[in-house]
Amino acid sequence: MIVEQGSVRIDLLGGTLDIHPINLVLPNAYTLNLATSLKARVELKEINFPGIRFITKDYGQTREFKTEELNKANLETTLFGNFNFFVRILLLFSVKKNLEITLSSGSPPGAGLGGSSAMGITFYKAILKLLKVEEDKESIIRKVKDIEAILLDSGQTGYQDYYPALYGGVLALIPAIGGVKVSQLYSEKLKNAIEARMTLVFTGEMRFSGLNNWEVYKGFFNKNNVIRSGLSSIAQYAKEAYQAITSDDLDTFFELIKKEGEAREKLFPQIVVDSQRKLLGEIKKDIKDIGMKVCGAGGGGCFILIHKKDEFSIVEKHVKSSLMSILDFTVEKPI
Structure with a gap:
């Protein structure tokens, strides 16, 4: 076999x-x-x-x-x-x-x-x-x-x-x-930080995130200023995150993921659904600086929550009460 x-x-x-x-x-x-x-x-x-x-x-x-x-x-x-x-x-x-x-x-x-x-x-x-x-x-x-x-x-x-x-x-x-x-950024320190500070949540809803790429593509090459400006912001955050990892500034790396998530939602409001916004609002009552980024370029059924290591139990409590589920994962080593 x-x-x-x-x-x-x-x-x-x-x-x-x-x-x-x-x-x-x-x-x-x-x-x-x-x-x-x-x-x-x-x-x-x-x-x-x-x-x-x-x-x-x-x-x-x-x-x-x-x-x-x-x-x-x-x-x-x-x-x-x-x-x-x-x-x-x-x-x-x-x-x-x-x-x-x-x-x-x-x-x-x-x-x-x-x-x-x-x-x-x-x-x-x-x-x-x-x-x-x-x-x-x-x-x-x-x-x-x-x-x-x-x-x-x-x-x-x-x-x-x-x-x-x-x-x-x-x-x-x-x-x-x-x-x-392809630049491989893996380190044990980065792996451990991601696993401690990032929680992957599944809403239970099937959403096919790649299906809006064509609309983005058309808008970009039709010189739509909103799309071009929004993607430029996303690109800036991604470049800065790369630099943060390579300079071992992981706190800044996680903050940039939060900012990218906010910029993406601003550019594509439909990628965040009501159940996600409700959950984020509930968590913010306990964790003011919680961050969220939807998975998939155009929004899928999963999203990540960015938090401090000692805040996971609070996040877990809120996710369970929302009837969503946490998908446990670890970061794989380079192949």
């Missing part, structure tokens, strides 16, 4: 800036994120069935497709449903083996943690392992990103979601002509 895992990410600062060529036009378009212990998981097992059997643990669903059905023509139909993404990768490699493929996302759907992209990367890595083929990381990202863009059919997509599953750690993605520079 082949088993492969890949981290979903928490975006810290600079989401939306990872859309090409906004990332090149806008100065200092840094994007910072981290690889979590919440992981997509793929299991591949050769079987006697003449084709492919998919099993999804998240939905308790099993689908089988015979070998003769696995062709490019059927990609343009509804035959494969939610498995179209994976069939495209199988066809990319011309996989001839009869396989049982078990999928587990590692995070709630619509959480804003880049789960579908992490799953795509993880599945691609599993196929590489199955076929005993090696491929460089940037090539993997380009191909999986292209396939997901076809399926989303919503214009340009961001690139940050694909990196944590391949690189691990805490990343700064720095755009450059011809590609993206």
